[in-house]
Amino acid sequence: xxxxxxxxxxxxxxxxxxxxxxxxxxxxxxxxxxxxxxxxxxxxxxxxxxxxxxxxxxxxxxxxxxxxxxxxxxxxxxxxxxxxxxxxxxxxxxxxxxxxxxxxxxxxxxxxxxxxxxxxxxxxxxxxxxxxxxxxxxxxxxxxxxxxxxxxxxxxxxxxxxxxxxxxxxxxxxxxxxxxxxxxxxxxxxxxxxxxxxxxxxxxxxxxxxxxxxxxxxxxxxxxxxxxxxxxxxxxxxxxxxxxxxxxxxxxxxxxxx
Amino acid sequence: xxxxxxxxxxxxxxxxxxxxxxxxxxxxxxxxxxxxxxxxxxxxxxxxxxxxxxxxxxxxxxxxxxxxxxxxxxxxxxxxxxxxxxxxxxxxxxxxxxxxxxxxxxxxxxxxxxxxxxxxxxxxxxxxxxxxxxxxxxxxxxxxxxxxxxxxxxxxxxxxxxxxxxxxxxxxxxxxxxxxxxxxxxxxxxxxxxxxxxxxxxxxxxxxxxxxxxxxxxxxxxxxxxxxxxxxxxxxxxxxxxxxxxxxxxxxxxxxxxxxxxxxxxx
Numbered sequence: 001x002x003x004x005x006x007x008x009x010x011x012x013x014x015x016x017x018x019x020x021x022x023x024x025x026x027x028x029x030x031x032x033x034x035x036x037x038x039x040x041x042x043x044x045x046x047x048x049x050x051x052x053x054x055x056x057x058x059x060x061x062x063x064x065x066x067x068x069x070x071x072x073x074x075x076x077x078x079x080x081x082x083x084x085x086x087x088x089x090x091x092x093x094x095x096x097x098x099x100x101x102x103x104x105x106x107x108x109x110x111x112x113x114x115x116x117x118x119x120x121x122x123x124x125x126x127x128x129x130x131x132x133x134x135x136x137x138x139x140x141x142x143x144x145x146x147x148x149x150x151x152x153x154x155x156x157x158x159x160x161x162x163x164x165x166x167x168x169x170x171x172x173x174x175x176x177x178x179x180x181x182x183x184x185x186x187x188x189x190x191x192x193x194x195x196x197x198x199x200x201x202x203x204x205x206x207x208x209x210x211x212x213x214x215x216x217x218x219x220x221x222x223x224x225x226x227x228x229x230x231x232x233x234x235x236x237x238x239x240x241x242x243x244x245x246x247x248x249x250x251x252x253x254x255x256x257x258x
Numbered sequence: 259x260x261x262x263x264x265x266x267x268x269x270x271x272x273x274x275x276x277x278x279x280x281x282x283x284x285x286x287x288x289x290x291x292x293x294x295x296x297x298x299x300x301x302x303x304x305x306x307x308x309x310x311x312x313x314x315x316x317x318x319x320x321x322x323x324x325x326x327x328x329x330x331x332x333x334x335x336x337x338x339x340x341x342x343x344x345x346x347x348x349x350x351x352x353x354x355x356x357x358x359x360x361x362x363x364x365x366x367x368x369x370x371x372x373x374x375x376x377x378x379x380x381x382x383x384x385x386x387x388x389x390x391x392x393x394x395x396x397x398x399x400x401x402x403x404x405x406x407x408x409x410x411x412x413x414x415x416x417x418x419x420x421x422x423x424x425x426x427x428x429x430x431x432x433x434x435x436x437x438x439x440x441x442x443x444x445x446x447x448x449x450x451x452x453x454x455x456x457x458x459x460x461x462x463x464x465x466x467x468x469x470x471x472x473x474x475x476x477x478x479x480x481x482x483x484x485x486x487x488x489x490x491x492x493x494x495x496x497x498x499x500x501x502x503x504x505x506x507x508x509x510x511x512x513x514x515x516x517x518x519x520x521x522x523x524x525x
Contacts, residue, residue: 045341048341048344048345049344049345050341050344050345052523052524069347069349070347070348070349071347073345073346073347073348074347076345077345078341078342078345079342080341080342080345082339082341083342084339084340084341084342084343084344084345085340085342085343086270086336086340088270088273088274089270090269090273093265093266093269093270094266096262096265096266097262097263097265097266097343097346098346100262101262101346101347101348125273138342142342151345
């Protein structure tokens with residue numbers, strides 16, 4: 001499970017995250033949505049150790065990231081928005097490293113990459129792959145082996161239709177295996193199809209949360225549960241209202257939506 | 259896990275072109291210096307190990323810190339962006355050590371390969387007399403490389419971006435190779451003669467490049483060229499001078515690595 005408490009972060013004097021709280025249970029999929037610069041990537045970077053937590057606390061699988069960083073990171077997988085690995089890295093070298101970190105055999109990582117259609121590119125460097133292939137490599141490796149938490153930052157970015165389907169399959173499999181999944185995305189339709197719960201971030205504050213029906217209602221729209229939900233319109237209404245009325249942060253974004 | 263990361267970093271460092279450039283550069287420089295050029299009679303002559311080592315020392319003092327500081331700064335700066343690797347269960351100190359060890363092994367191997375290739379040519383053409391001096395020169399080069407790589411890594415991790423890191427690395431090179439010597443000359447003229455030796459020795463140990471320079475010169479019992487630094491060192495530390503300098507260089511390796519690990523943790 002993932003537990004984020006009172007997270008705050010600023011880049012220089014610009015505060016990008018303000019008292020952010022979130023619980024994600026094992027087997028639950030939560031999506032972070034929000035406009036550019038809302039703080040979605042910052043949440044994920046703080047939760048995975050990419051940024052040092054100055055204020056607040058992060059717990060992964062019961063281990064505090066500050067006091068037990070190795071134990072906490074052993075239980076998480078992370079796909080950053082930016083590549084996060086040198087372009088000169090050979091795919092098989094990275095696969096061996098990740099396999100060792102998860103305590104699985106390297107051949108298991110090679111097989112997973114093979115299943116994703118990358119078996120012939122094991123000796124290539126990441127720089128020799130297309131953007132979509134790179135994204136697939138990192139996605140497969142981020143979700144390799146048993147993990148308590150999976151963090152994905154714009155996982156479907158630069159992927160074709162097959163790649164997007166793979167992302168959805170990986171997220172569903174992780175959920176079925178009891179992994180807590182937290183991902184950020186701009187693709188609201190995909191998000192609505194995948195997430196048990198969505199958290200809307202505006203200017204570093206969580207301003208709304210819930211399942212599709214709840215967010216549609218929160219946006220002041222009607223939906224009878226059949227057909228495509230008007231999630232885009234509801235999202236825009238929530239963001240506009242939050243910006244017009246000032247930021248009203250949710251005290252704790254934790255309750256699972258039935 | 260740190261062992262797995264070390265293997266990963268070694269694989270990455272081996273692929274970097276800088277190692278090949280290091281090896282080729284040192285081999286060419288070694289052979290080039292050994293070939294003393296056409297003598298007055300128009301016959302190509304080859305210097306032995308003693309004179310070649312003395313000539314190469316100056317190049318080592320200038321070139322090794324520059325390449326190591328720049329390589330370290332670039333590698334350290336990159337570490338801040340490697341979030342996929344940062345999320346793996348390895349301590350920040352382990353990440354810094356793995357990267358430093360991989361770069362030191364690869365670039366150190368390249369220096370050894372380059373100087374070794376030149377050494378074979380020298381031995382074949384001029385004999386192996388004084389070969390030990392050449393070997394010790396290689397050891398001094400490796401110690402200096404390890405220390406300045408560690409300093410470069412720290413600079414790269416502490417700087418806010420790659421451009422700034424490289425700029426600070428160049429400034430550090432200037433200070434270590436030239437600036438501190440100028441400061442020492444000023445110090446000599448400002449301080450009373452009595453007690454200057456201890457100050458100079460402290461300054462010497464405070465600069466890894468000067469430590470390597472005097473350590474290198476001590477191979478040749480070259481008292482005259484060791485200058486005031488070497489004279490002060492001998493007076494203050496006596497026969498322990500070389501050991502103190504080597505310890506100083508090891509300190510200049512360990513301390514920046516610890517600081518780099520802490521800085522990466524805070525970042």
